[in-house]
Amino acid sequence: MSTDAVGGVWTYASELRAELATAGVDVTLATLGPQPPLEPGGRWLDCRLEWQDDPWDDVRASGEWLREQARAVGADVVHLNGYAHAALDWNVPVVTVAHSCVLSWHEAVRGAPGGAAWARYRDAVATGLRGADAIVTPTAAMRSALRRHYDLTQRCRVIPNGVSAHPLALATRERLVLAAGRLWDEAKGLDTLDAAAQGLPWPVEVAGAAGGREARYVRLLGHLQRVALRARMGRAAIFAHPTRYEPFGLVVLEAALGGGALVLGDIDSLREQWDGAAVFVKPGDSAALHAALQGLVDDDPLRSKLARAARVRAQARDVGTTAGAYRELYERLCARRRVTA
Structure with a gap:
């Protein structure tokens, strides 16, 4: 599972990994980006992310690095928390999760879609989406954004994010x-x-x-x-x-x-x-x-x-429910691969 340590994706990925482990699913996190993983000793490549300035040499190198990590652990499924790398040849099913994107951010924050400066990014995201075996968004709103900005036509499943129980909620606020x-x-x-x-x-x-x-x-x-x-x-x-x-x-x-x-x-x-x-x-x-x-x-x-x-x-949005939905998706993709192999 790819991740980064820049924002909320790290919380999502680390909690999902821990919950899947309780169900017998072994998840290896591979962290990309300028910030090291918040857990010391994890797999990490210092690189630009696909939404950062002039990232494409790093995106190419980080894709090869991710493929090496997948081969090293004998991955049955590759779960990407990004887009561009889904276009690579993985030889196993690929799940791409759309946590956000530059074009929908630009539309919401700047009032207009990203212009020509983001054309290569748009193409990379669209190509990655087409290459994925399954696409997941955390909300229907994000699914609509993918369809609007990247001409997404394939099925996209909504799996809301979940987190572990809150340790403290005082009655007196x-x-x-x-x-x-x-x-x-x-x-x-x-x-x-x-x-x-x-x-x-x-x-x-x-x-x-x-x-x-x-x-x-x-x-x-x-x-x-x-x-x-x-x-x-x-x-x-x-x-x-x-x-x-x-x-x-x-x-x-x-x-x-x-x-x-x-x-x-x-x-x-x-x-x-x-x-x-x-x-x-x-x-x-x-x-x-x-x-x-x-x-x-x-x-x-x-x-x-x-x-x-x-x-x-x-x-109702606990991490156990989220992990159960992903486990079902992984199992379905692996079963489909066995049938078509």
Whole structure:
């Protein structure tokens, strides 16, 4: 299974591997990218990823490296958390999981699809999708994005991401609004949250790298390890994620398990998962976000109701359910290969 350690893909891959192991499925993680795996001693190739600047020599080299890893462990299935490498000759079934893509990010954040500068990326993604034996997205919204941007015609299965049970969810919540994300990442809408925080009676905290950016009205916590972030989620009364782009939103799932009421960007993927269990706000509208947060601060019963609804929904998205769906997919692909061999 390929992965990277840049964002939420690492959490997804490492938890999925651990859960599959309990079902007797041996998964080897192969980490690509500039950041080493968060578990020391793992297989890692320092390289550019397919969405980074001028990556294609590295994509070619990392593809050969991945094929070497697959041969070395005698892989029965190759599970790629990326696109381009699915076009290679693997001699075993290939599953490609679409966690995000540049063109849908560009559309959501910049208001238009990526232009000519991303033509080679688009071709590589489309070719990889055509080469995969199975394509998985975490939401129907991401599946629609693949069809829209890459002319995807083959079947694409939706398997929602899952995470392990939250270790801490206090009954008595701190009067606090929490958010998590990279402050410099314009997709996350944390600039909107910073503006919306002005005049709120509760403090607003943001966990995540600032990248040299400063904030006026929110308190920056810096990067927190996952254990520390989950503990904070287990205490905060409200979790805000006013994002412009989020194909799934693993951080929202973690926060819902932590027991906070959710205030989310009103985008298709989050509506798909949390409609009826969160307050939604148009991305980029700081006045509307301020009003939504103030409304939950002032309304204890509504805040508690939404928090309970989100937690119940999140508990159905456990990593065991996700792992079971992937195991069934792997077994079906292997059985098909035996029949056609």
